[in-house]
Amino acid sequence: MSRSRLVANVVAVAAAIVTLFPIYWMVLSALKPKGEIQSLHVRPWTTAPTLENFQRVLGGENFGRYFLNSLGVALTVVVLSGVVAFLAAVAVTRFRFRFRTTVLIMFLVAQMVPVEALTIPLFFLVRDIGGAVPAVGLNTLGSLVMVHLAFSLPFGIWMMRGFVAAVPEALEEAATIDGASRSVVLWRILFPLVAPGLVATGIFSFIAAWNDFIFAKTFIISAKDQQTLPAALLVFFKPDENDWGGIMAASTLMTVPVLIFFVLVQRRLVAGLGGAVKD
Structure with missing residues (x-):
């Protein structure tokens, strides 16, 4: 050696x-x-x-509910961000329109803004939107989905743009000549070819939504049944003495789904990260 x-x-x-x-x-x-x-x-x-710490956590009130809330938010964000990022990437890659470069730069700039700087403005925005659309207002899981979707899309669009650009336009033109409609070309030809990119984008969206604490604590104020796992960890922080065993056990249980998900898709993730640099 x-x-x-x-x-x-x-x-x-x-x-x-x-x-x-x-x-x-x-x-x-x-x-x-x-x-x-x-x-x-x-x-x-x-x-x-x-296993006393794990038994105390699993036997705690509403732990299963918090787990399902986190899972529901994360999976919804993954699906919505994947579909929207794919369609947006096709638009900025295959079509030429005014301010196209400006839009791409705005996506990149959006990633540079710290989350902490936007939390308070987003709180008032969600509060106002909730007055018209209660499903995405404060104390709802819809507000978390909407905010995480907004933060995951800039990265997802930039990631998917590389994959869409790597697919030869000749494939789409050949399918069009054979009589395929735009929707058929989009979903039956282009979509399967960029699937590794969707997996890579989905992993990052899932981890960000699953581990979120700031937004969950900011937008879920009083509805305990709408809390997610990271915010529920505060139960083990007590004024007199913190329950570190419970905190570590709950954190371990939170980490297991992410590790399992990552292990299952690690090969597609590597392929996705490799394809993202193609242009």
């Missing part, structure tokens, strides 16, 4: 350890009894693993 290859392997292993250690410590803390968590003698292992 060459020296450069050895150095690269060492760096890769070190990066993997640094990345995985917080996850290991989270799971370890979730399995530790209360006495070990609060002990001043910190050890990277436990001699008495217990």
Whole structure:
């Protein structure tokens, strides 16, 4: 093995350890009894693993409801952002219209604005929209879907633009000559070819919506049955003493669906990220 290859392997292993250690410590803390968590003698292992913290979290009030709320919001955002990003990418790639470049630049600029800077303006916007459309007003899951959709679309459109541009226009022209309509060309020819890009876009949209805390805490004010998992973690933060075992157990349960989802689609994700740079 060459020296450069050895150095690269060492760096890769070190990066993997640094990345995985917080996850290991989270799971370890979730399995530790209360006495070990609060002990001043910190050890990277436990001699008495217990599932008490997980039982307390799963037996808590409305945990299943919060889980379904988070899952519903995340999956809805994935589907809507994928379809809208695909259609928008086709529009900015296949059609020439005025201010097309300006629109693309605006999508890019939208990604540069910090989420924290937009939270308060979005709160008033959602409040006003809710007066006309209650389904997307405050204290509804629709408000979370709408806001996450707005934030995921700029990235999704830029990602899908590379995939659409990589598909030869000759395929669409040949299908049109054979009598295929615009909708047939769009959904039966172009859509399957850019599927890896949709997977990559969907993963990022899913993770952002699933892990969201700021929007969930801002827009879901008093409706406890509409809360999502990240906001529900506040139950374990208490004025006198935080329940760190419960916090770590709930965080572990929140991480499992994301890891499973990522493992199932990792091959398509790699293909999607590779195709996104084509032009």
